[in-house]
Amino acid sequence: MIQQIQKEIEQVKQKLDVAIMAHSYQGHEILEVADAVGDSFQLSKQAQACGQSRILLCGVHFMAETAKLLSPEKQVYLAHPGAVCPMAEQFTPEQILAEKEKYPGCKVVAYINTTAALKAVSDVCVTSSSAEQIVRNIDAEDILFIPDCNLGSYVQSRVPEKRIHLLSGGCPVHASVEPEDLAAARVLHPGVEILVHPECRKEVTAAADFAGATSAIMAYAKQSDKDAFIIGTEISITEHLQYACPDKQFYDLSKKLICPDMKLTTLMDVLHTLRQIAGDTAQEILIPPEIQSAARHSIEEMLRLGN
Numbered sequence: 532m533i534q535q536i537q538k539e540i541e542q543v544k545q546k547l548d549v550a551i552m553a554h555s556y557q558g559h560e561i562l563e564v565a566d567a568v569g570d571s572f573q574l575s576k577q578a579q580a581c582g583q584s585r586i587l588l589c590g591v592h593f594m595a596e597t598a599k600l601l602s603p604e605k606q607v608y609l610a611h612p613g614a615v616c617p618m619a620e621q622f623t624p625e626q627i628l629a630e631k632e633k634y635p636g637c638k639v640v641a642y643i644n645t646t647a648a649l650k651a652v653s654d655v656c657v658t659s660s661s662a663e664q665i666v667r668n669i670d671a672e673d674i675l676f677i678p679d680c681n682l683g684s685y686v687q688s689r690v691p692e693k694r695i696h697l698l699s700g701g702c703p704v705h706a707s708v709e710p711e712d713l714a715a716a717r718v719l720h721p722g723v724e725i726l727v728h729p730e731c732r733k734e735v736t737a738a739a740d741f742a743g744a745t746s747a748i749m750a751y752a753k754q755s756d757k758d759a760f761i762i763g764t765e766i767s768i769t770e771h772l773q774y775a776c777p778d779k780q781f782y783d784l785s786k787k788l789i790c791p792d793m794k795l796t797t798l799m800d801v802l803h804t805l806r807q808i809a810g811d812t813a814q815e816i817l818i819p820p821e822i823q824s825a826a827r828h829s830i831e832e833m834l835r836l837g838n
């Protein structure tokens with residue numbers, strides 16, 4: 532049955548000139564029909580570079596927005612319209628502008644996991660892998676880092692020469708992991724390294740053997756000569772690593788690491804959306820022009836300062 536659906540998806544997407552971009556937290560059956568798999572920024576870059584005129588994003592809403600920002604001439608769709616990252620929506624642009632007033636001369640650094648409206652009131656975007664370098668390079672002593680206080684606190688530990696001001700936002704999925712989960716995992720799997728995402732709390736990243744973005748965690752586990760790892764990011768990464776490295780063993784750090792919004796999209800949603808695109812009833816991702824240009828500027832600054 533799954534293979535039948537996948538076959539139809541392959542046929543329809545080619546006919547409609549659609550590229551399917553799947554975030555790496557999506558299920559394996561969706562990754563199998565994707566033209567590209569990666570984190571939100573990697574997907575936006577792939578969407579920009581691909582030859583197709585339409586993009587179907589399997590992930591959450593801010594990712595489709597980011598793809599649209601980089602490819603305004605393409606038609607961008609989200610496979611499940613209800614899939615929204617709670618962290619990306621935690622603050623309003625008005626709240627950020629009011630907070631910025633407290634620190635004269637400060638620059639607003641926005642994690643890419645934010646809405647286009649928040650990117651538009653920020654000076655620069657960052658990914659979890661580029662945040663440290665960009666904060667180091669930015670021309671300001673005071674930085675308002677939004678929305679994730681855990682990633683911001685991790686960056687502060689790596690760039691002590693800057694004053695990073697944080698708000699109480701963050702990813703509820705990664706923030707659910709507690710130091711006790713690491714202690715329990717070490718008892719269960721003695722001697723096995725624990726790899727965590729910097730969206731986890733600082734007590735958790737401090738107690739782990741390695742902290743890095745999802746792509747860095749995957750690269751570390753693949754390249755290491757060790758044969759077992761405990762994975763402290765969204766649970767689907769454990770499964771994807773197990774497929775990629777069948778001779779190694781991967782364990783979940785915590786069963787709490789399931790993102791309900793990332794899990795909303797099913798293979799049938801992908802097919803339904805393709806059918807809606809064919810029938811001209813799919814809901815396209817649109818960004819008001821005034822937000823589009825300011826938000827795109829923050830992404831361009833990320834590319835400039837990240838080099």
Ligand code: SF4
Binds near residue numbers: 591703791
């Ligand atoms: S894992 Fe966290 S940051 Fe990623 S989409 Fe889910 S809630 Fe948002």
